[in-house]
Amino acid sequence: MSGNILIVDAVATNRIVLKVKLTSAHFSVSQAANAADALRCASATPPDMIIVGTPLPDADIAGFIDQLRARRSLAATPVVALLSPGDWTGRTAALRAGADDVVSHPLDERTLMARIRSLLRQHHNLQDLRLNTSPDNISGFADAQSRFAVRGQIAIVAADRASAMALRTRLSRCSAHHLTIITADQPMTAQIGARAPDIFVIMTDQNNHDTGQKVMAELRASPDTRHSHIMAVVQDAAPQMVATLLDLGANDIMTDVADTQELALRLNNQILRKQVVDHLRCRMQDGLRDAMIDPLTGLYNRRFALPFLQQLIEAPNERSRPFAVMVADLDHFKRVNDTLGHASGDAVLRQVATLLQGNLRDADMIARIGGEEFLIVLPDTPCAVARGTADRLCQLIRDAAIALPDGGTPTRVTISIGVTLVHDARAPGPLSLDTVLSEADRALYAAKARGRNTVTYSAMSAA
Structure with missing residues (x-):
């Protein structure tokens, strides 16, 4: 997968190391050392993704993301924040500002590349939908907060019902979305009712990773759930497992659910993204229908x-x-x-x-x-x-x-x-x-x- 990625980091060594990793994966890379240069570069030639590292001399990461989201041409560009391990405050602030993912050092190259591939797939799908809708379509996720922020449907899928119930209890304290539980050993479509959930949260670990992959494959293959987003929650996951789940179609993944607030923020972001995509898809379908239907008679x-x-x-x-x-x-x-x-x-x-x-x-x-x-x-x-x-x-x-x-x-x-x-x-x-x-x-x-x-x-x- 090719694409243009902008690296924004005040430390030259960090930029060089990351550039080597990305170019070896056949990405085109540009660089900036501060927020002002990054905004000028991204505005002139909008990248497919922006990766921002250590705090910048002229803005913190959350502030920089706010500036990106305020620009129409960059409002939907995927942003990945690279933070120090244990910086829970920074992770939360970056996600609140609109970061698509937050990754901690040290970077595992396999996992990082899988996350990048996943985000680029989603971004390109969004771009395709926007190109096929009318010119007055939404600019991105910046204005989605006010236009699409409605209560979503989230289904927690687990082989162990007790674990699913515990996660639902924790999430209910910091999430306004409707939460249900689905059993992993039963057909998904038989348990979802009339409306498919916006997000499936699949709980898995090294002991039952095959079950998680099977559930994901079933969700992606079914016409009822193929547009639902998938959040994989993996305990004690090896990098290979994380990369596999992302490449199979997970929209996001967490390897540590100790911070329920971060999980709730990630789910909020996924809900908003799905609502934006659903809106664009409906606009495109309406456009296709209008193109072949006589408006007076309906024939x-x-x-x-x-x-x-x-x-x-x-x-x-x-x-x-x-x-x-x-x-x-x-x-x-x-x-x-x-x-x-x-x-x-x-x-x-x-x-x-x-x-x-x-x-x-x-x-x-x-x-x-x-x-x-x-x-x-x-x-x-x-x-x-x-x-x-x-x-x-x-x-x-x-x-x-x-x-x-x-x-x-x-x-x-x-x-x-x-x-x-x-x-x-x-x-x-x-x-x-x-x-x-x-x-x-x-x-x-x-x-x-x-x-x-x-x-x-x-x-x-x-x-």
Whole structure:
């Protein structure tokens, strides 16, 4: 894994030693000896991670992290603080300020690299989500404190229930999050209920490390829990075990739970990060949905419908199966807008869309592809069934009383439908999207010419 890491340390020897370790792991490294230089360097070229060591001449570590988080471009950059052993006050202050991890000297290279890899994976995932959301997305974790700080769901997983209960009791004194206990020897998904926990705290040690790894693998593989964060709490862990758990997908790890306050802070930070990621993921999904859904009717739009039909035409397993394509157009719709107003016209379109969609199968596709024009695709549909469907839809719209937004007398509209019935085995030449649509359009024009309020079939349908 490559990335640009900024080392910030007042002691040149510390910077050199750490740079050697990082460059040997194929990271690009830049350096700064004080907070001011680090902020200038990071602002000019935002790094993928910042590692800050001994107290700086112009800021303590917590103060420096505060300055980083106050800058929009650096608000979500992972920060690792390297502190002296036993500096519990410094660890707490760094985590409160927004450090992603706190590591004590002496540094175990294997563990440090695993922590760096884990944080970079999370950071790059976050960056990918931010790139796929709208420009006004959140800047990072700095403003998440006020926007996303809500009570989270934390599940403690342990083979020894007594240990889990003891940890829950200690955490409940300094954490406002909802805490539950899950047994490690039972399926995870069977114990989580309707909503997956935000964080799973997996308690493990050298004696049952296989159980911890199995639980992590199960959580990451399940669609219900794959987005949950994982905090591994490991007693008497060897560096290899810590590195393995991080590389398997743990978001954070603690090897000493004597300081419950630090564990609570780490869990708070993970809750906030997950809420930020969940928010971005929802924004991205909403954006994808908006890109293929017509906002007025709730039907699919042309951007979705044409690729859907193209895929149906080209799918090898569909080549011998008949399907139908309909282009439906409301008759004299301009009169509706001119006489009743555009609000009533919109109400007509919405209700017609609802009626059409409600009388199709789940496998069928309907889209609004123009002002009052709809495209309907019926996969794997014999000709007789398609003809019956088209006739039924035409009659359905003709007989419907369309309610108007002002509560006045309901109006009535009719629809014309052009249909192409396709069976590739009987088609005279290779099918194409343009050919199928052109045939359906030709049939629609014929329906309009015949006086509207009717169904007409293309020449291809007679083949």
